Amino acid sequence: MLTALVLVPVVGALVVALVPNNRKEVHLPLGIALAAMPLAMAGYLFWVFAPEPGFQFAVDVPWYEPWGLSWSLGIDGISMPMVVLTAVLVPIALGASGSISVRTKEFIVYTLLLEAGMFGAFMARDLFLFFVFFEVILVPMYFIIGIWGGERRIYASMKFFIYTAFGSALLLAAIIGLAAMHTSEFGTTSFALADLTNVSMSGGTEKWFFAAFALAFAIKVPLFPLHTWLPDAHVEAPTAGSILLAGVLLKLGTYGLMRFNLSLFPQASVDAVEVLGILAVIGIIYGAVVAIVQPDLKKLVAYTSVSHLGFIVLGTFALTSGSLQGAVIQNVNHGLTTGALFLLVGLLYDRRHTKKISDFGGLQKVTPIFAGFFLFMIFASIGLPGLNGFVGEFLILIGSYATVPVLAIVAAFGVLLAAVYFLWAYERVFTGEPDREENRAIKDLSIKEIGLLAPLAILVLILGLYPNVLLDKIAPSTEATLDHVEAATGYVTPAPGRLSDVFVVGEAGE
Amino acid sequence: MTTPEISWLAIAPELVLALGAAVVLLVEVQWKPAIRVLGWVVAVTLFVALGLTVWQWVSASDSLASGDVSALRAFSDMILMDGFAIFGRAALLVVTILGVAAGWQFFRGLGRRGAEALALVLLAAAGFSIMVASNNLIMLFLGLEVGSISFYVLAGFSRESSKSDEAAIKYFLMGSFASAIFVYGVALAYAGTRQLTILGLGEYFDDFVVSSPAVILIGIGLMVVGLGFKVSAAPFHSWAPDVYQGAPSGVVGFMAAVAKIAGFAALARILITAFPSFDNSFLPVIAGIAIISMLLGSTLALVQGDIRRMLAYSGVAHAGFIMTGVVGGSTSGVLFYVVVYAVQLVGAFAVVAVVSGPSSSGSELSSYRGLSRRSPLLSGSLTVLLLGMAGLPVTAGFVAKFAVFSDAWANGYQWLVVIAVLTSVMALAFYVRIIVIMYMEDDDSEKIAVPNTVKWVLGAAVAATIIWGVLPASLLDLAADAFPL
Numbered sequence: 001m002l003t004a005l006v007l008v009p010v011v012g013a014l015v016v017a018l019v020p021n022n023r024k025e026v027h028l029p030l031g032i033a034l035a036a037m038p039l040a041m042a043g044y045l046f047w048v049f050a051p052e053p054g055f056q057f058a059v060d061v062p063w064y065e066p067w068g069l070s071w072s073l074g075i076d077g078i079s080m081p082m083v084v085l086t087a088v089l090v091p092i093a094l095g096a097s098g099s100i101s102v103r104t105k106e107f108i109v110y111t112l113l114l115e116a117g118m119f120g121a122f123m124a125r126d127l128f129l130f131f132v133f134f135e136v137i138l139v140p141m142y143f144i145i146g147i148w149g150g151e152r153r154i155y156a157s158m159k160f161f162i163y164t165a166f167g168s169a170l171l172l173a174a175i176i177g178l179a180a181m182h183t184s185e186f187g188t189t190s191f192a193l194a195d196l197t198n199v200s201m202s203g204g205t206e207k208w209f210f211a212a213f214a215l216a217f218a219i220k221v222p223l224f225p226l227h228t229w230l231p232d233a234h235v236e237a238p239t240a241g242s243i244l245l246a247g248v249l250l251k252l253g254t255y256g257l258m259r260f261n262l263s264l265f266p267q268a269s270v271d272a273v274e275v276l277g278i279l280a281v282i283g284i285i286y287g288a289v290v291a292i293v294q295p296d297l298k299k300l301v302a303y304t305s306v307s308h309l310g311f312i313v314l315g316t317f318a319l320t321s322g323s324l325q326g327a328v329i330q331n332v333n334h335g336l337t338t339g340a341l342f343l344l345v346g347l348l349y350d351r352r353h354t355k356k357i358s359d360f361g362g363l364q365k366v367t368p369i370f371a372g373f374f375l376f377m378i379f380a381s382i383g384l385p386g387l388n389g390f391v392g393e394f395l396i397l398i399g400s401y402a403t404v405p406v407l408a409i410v411a412a413f414g415v416l417l418a419a420v421y422f423l424w425a426y427e428r429v430f431t432g433e434p435d436r437e438e439n440r441a442i443k444d445l446s447i448k449e450i451g452l453l454a455p456l457a458i459l460v461l462i463l464g465l466y467p468n469v470l471l472d473k474i475a476p477s478t479e480a481t482l483d484h485v486e487a488a489t490g491y492v493t494p495a496p497g498r499l500s501d502v503f504v505v506g507e508a509g510e
Numbered sequence: 511m512t513t514p515e516i517s518w519l520a521i522a523p524e525l526v527l528a529l530g531a532a533v534v535l536l537v538e539v540q541w542k543p544a545i546r547v548l549g550w551v552v553a554v555t556l557f558v559a560l561g562l563t564v565w566q567w568v569s570a571s572d573s574l575a576s577g578d579v580s581a582l583r584a585f586s587d588m589i590l591m592d593g594f595a596i597f598g599r600a601a602l603l604v605v606t607i608l609g610v611a612a613g614w615q616f617f618r619g620l621g622r623r624g625a626e627a628l629a630l631v632l633l634a635a636a637g638f639s640i641m642v643a644s645n646n647l648i649m650l651f652l653g654l655e656v657g658s659i660s661f662y663v664l665a666g667f668s669r670e671s672s673k674s675d676e677a678a679i680k681y682f683l684m685g686s687f688a689s690a691i692f693v694y695g696v697a698l699a700y701a702g703t704r705q706l707t708i709l710g711l712g713e714y715f716d717d718f719v720v721s722s723p724a725v726i727l728i729g730i731g732l733m734v735v736g737l738g739f740k741v742s743a744a745p746f747h748s749w750a751p752d753v754y755q756g757a758p759s760g761v762v763g764f765m766a767a768v769a770k771i772a773g774f775a776a777l778a779r780i781l782i783t784a785f786p787s788f789d790n791s792f793l794p795v796i797a798g799i800a801i802i803s804m805l806l807g808s809t810l811a812l813v814q815g816d817i818r819r820m821l822a823y824s825g826v827a828h829a830g831f832i833m834t835g836v837v838g839g840s841t842s843g844v845l846f847y848v849v850v851y852a853v854q855l856v857g858a859f860a861v862v863a864v865v866s867g868p869s870s871s872g873s874e875l876s877s878y879r880g881l882s883r884r885s886p887l888l889s890g891s892l893t894v895l896l897l898g899m900a901g902l903p904v905t906a907g908f909v910a911k912f913a914v915f916s917d918a919w920a921n922g923y924q925w926l927v928v929i930a931v932l933t934s935v936m937a938l939a940f941y942v943r944i945i946v947i948m949y950m951e952d953d954d955s956e957k958i959a960v961p962n963t964v965k966w967v968l969g970a971a972v973a974a975t976i977i978w979g980v981l982p983a984s985l986l987d988l989a990a991d992a993f994p995l
Contacts, residue, residue, distance in 0.1 A: 064983050132903035138902075139897065153950070164933045177919055180916065
C-alpha cells in the first residue's frame, strides 16, 4: 500500500510525459486526476489508521543487503498526518496552476515527481532511503521555481538549491557515520531507524551528530538565522510551488527534527532544548515583525511561515505531551492555511499581475467571496478559537510553558503580532473604497476556484472544532517518542507536561 | 627447467585489440574502403575483445572457486587475470565502444585519416588494458606508455586547429614528464626491495620489516605523482583543461574516461596490494591530494565559461572524490565510482560533440542556451548525466559517492568525508549552472539533429546512470567480486 503510494505519482508522471505535446488541453485535467488517486489512498490510510504507537502498514524489502539498505516504509501518528496533508495539497496546487501556459506538461511531471518524493520522505524508516527522498525532492522543486517562477527565478531557485543541498550534505555525512558506528558496534551494517537508535555513543559524538541533523532540518524549516532563502524562493515560485513549498516541503524540516533528532539523539535533544527554543522564539518574533512591514503580499505570507514554523520547533523541543501533539497538528494546520493563503495571493496575482499591498484597496466591495475566504484563512492562521490554528498554537504554548515558561510567554506575543500583520494587511487590501480603476474590474472567485478553496476551509473548520479526529491518532506516537526520550536520558517531563499527569493513569494510553 | 605454460587467455583481449588496429591500418592501405567498413571492423574487434573478457571472468571465477590461484598468474607473473584486472578491462572496453560511437561523426569527418584515428583508439585501449592487468611494474609502465602515446596523437588530430596542436604538445610534454617520474618511482622501489612485481612487493613486506623505508617511500610518492598526473588529480592537473578544450571533442570524452579508469585501477592496485604496510605514511598524503583536488576542481569549475574546461575541472574534483575511496582502502568503491563516472563523462562529451561540433571548435556555455527547446533529448540526457556526476540520489553517482565516503569513514578519515560532502555541494553548483542555461534561458536557434550513434550512447549512459542508481546491486556485486589478488 505505502509502496504504491510512492509509485502511483511516479507512474502518473510517466503517463503525463507520454501524452503528446499537442494535446495541451488534457494535460492538466489528467494531472489532477492522477493526483486524486494518492489522495484517495491517503484518505483510506487515515480512515483505517489505528490510534496506536509504532509504525503501521510497514513494508520491508531488502534493497542492497551488503550495505544493509532496505526499502522500508511505514507510517505512525507523526508521519500519517503529513502524508495526508501532502495528498490533499498536491491536487489543489495542480488545480491552481491553470495560469501556467508554457510547458504545462513538464510542470505536471515535476509536480507529480515531487509528490512521490514527499510521500517517500515522510514514510521512510531507513535513513538511507529517507536521504534519497529528501534530496530528490530538491530537483523537481528547483525546476518548478526556476522555469515557471517570477523575474528573479534563477537566482531564487539557485539559492534554494544550494542552501538545502548544503544542509543535506552534512546530513549525509552524519548518516554515513551513524551506520559506520552501528557496523563497528553490532557487526552488521544497517540504516534502519530502529537499529540506529540502539547505537551507543559518547556525549560529545552525539552532540556533533545532533548538530549535523539539526542543521539540515533547520535550513529546511527554516529556523532563524537560516531562513534567508525562504522569502526569495516563495516570492519567485509559481503559486503551486509556493503552496507545496510552504505546505509540505518546510514540514520536512520540522518532521525530521521530531522523527530523527528526538529518537536518535535523545540526550543531545534534551541538552539543546534551550538553544533551539530560543532560536525558534527569535524566529517567531522576527518573522512576525518583518512580516508587518512587507510591502509585498506574498512576501508577507512567506515571513509568516518563518514565524509559524518557529512555534512548531518550539513545540518539538519543549518535550511535553501537549507541545509535541501541538507541533504535529500545527504542521497540518500551517500547511492548510498557508497553502490556502498562497493560493489566494496567487489568484489575486493572476487577476491583477501585482502583489504589492499598496496597489490594492477596497476589494471587499468588488470581490466579497474572495475577501471572505481570505479573512477566514487569516483568522485560522492567527489562531482564532474554533479554527484549526488555535488548537495547535494553544497546545504548543500550554505544553511549552511547563518546560520553558519564559519562551512560551515571549512566543505568545507572536500570536498577537500575527493579528497585527494579517489584519493590517487585510485592511489595506480589502477595506475602504475601491478607488483604483483596475481594482474595480477584478473578478470574484469562480466556482472552480471556490472548489479548490472549500476543501481547505472545511478541513480548517473540522480541525478547529473537533481536533480529536486527528489528535487521537497522533497522541500515541508522540507519547511513545517522549517515553523514548525519557527512558534514554533520565529526563523527566516537568508536571503537568504528560498526558498521564492530567488524566487518570491508565486512561490516556489505552 | 620447463618452459612455462603460456596462458593466452590472459592477454587475449589485448591481442585482439592490437590485431584489430593492424587490420584497420592494412585494410585502409590496401583497399581504401568507406569509413563505415572500418567502423564495423573496430566494432567487431571491440565486441570480440569484450566477449573474451567475459570468458576470462568465468574462467577466473572457476579458478578462484577451485582454489587454484596460480592459474590467474600468467606469463611468469607479468600479467594477472584476477577479477580486478578483468573488471577494469571490461570497463575500458565498454567505455571505448561508447566513445567510438559517440565520436563517430568525428571519425567520419576525418576522411582518409579516420583509419589512423580508429587504429590509435584500439591501440590505446590495448595499452591501458594491459596496464590494468599488469603485475610487473615495468609491464604496467609499457601499457601506460602505449596508451598515452596514442592519446598524445589523438589530442592533436584536428590539424586545422591551433588549439588542438597546443593540446597535443602540452599533453605530450607533461605526460612524458609524468611517465618519467613514475618510472623513477618504480626504480626506487626496486632499489629498496629488489622486487618488480606488485604481488612480490606485497609478499616482501609481509616477510621483512623495513628499518629505513625512505627510499621506498620516495618511490611510492613518485609513483603516486606519475599516476596522479594521468588521472588529473590536483596539483598535477594543469594539463587537463587545455587538453579537454583543445582536443577534438569527438574523442576527448573517451580519452579522459579511459585514462581515469586505467590510472585509478593501477593506483588502487599498487597502493592497496603492494604497500599496505605503509598505510600510515601515504594515506594522509593521498587524503591531502584528494582535498586539494576536490577544492581546487570545484572552485575553478565554478568560474569556467567553456563547458569542456568545466568538465575538465570537474574531472579534477572527481579525481579527488575517487582518491577518497582509495583512502578508504577498498577497491570495490573505487571501481564502481570510476566506471560510473567514465560512462557519464563519455555521455556528456557525446552531447558536447553534437552541440559544439566534433572537432576542436570552442564550446562556450552560451551555446547551450535554451537547449531544452532545441533538442529535448540532448538537454534531458545531459541533465541526468550532470546530476549523476553531481551525485544526486536515484543516480549512480550518488551510490558511488556514498560507497567511497562510507569506506573512507570506516577507515578513520571522518574529516575527509566531511570536507568531501561539502565540496560536493560546490560541485552541485556548477553542474546546476549548465542546467539553468539549458532550461531556464531561452534561445531561438534552430533545432539540432542528433545522429543515431549518439542517441545510442546517450541511451546507454542515461540508462546506466539510473539503473545503477536505483538497483546498485547489479554493478556493485561485480565490483565487490573484482578484488585484486
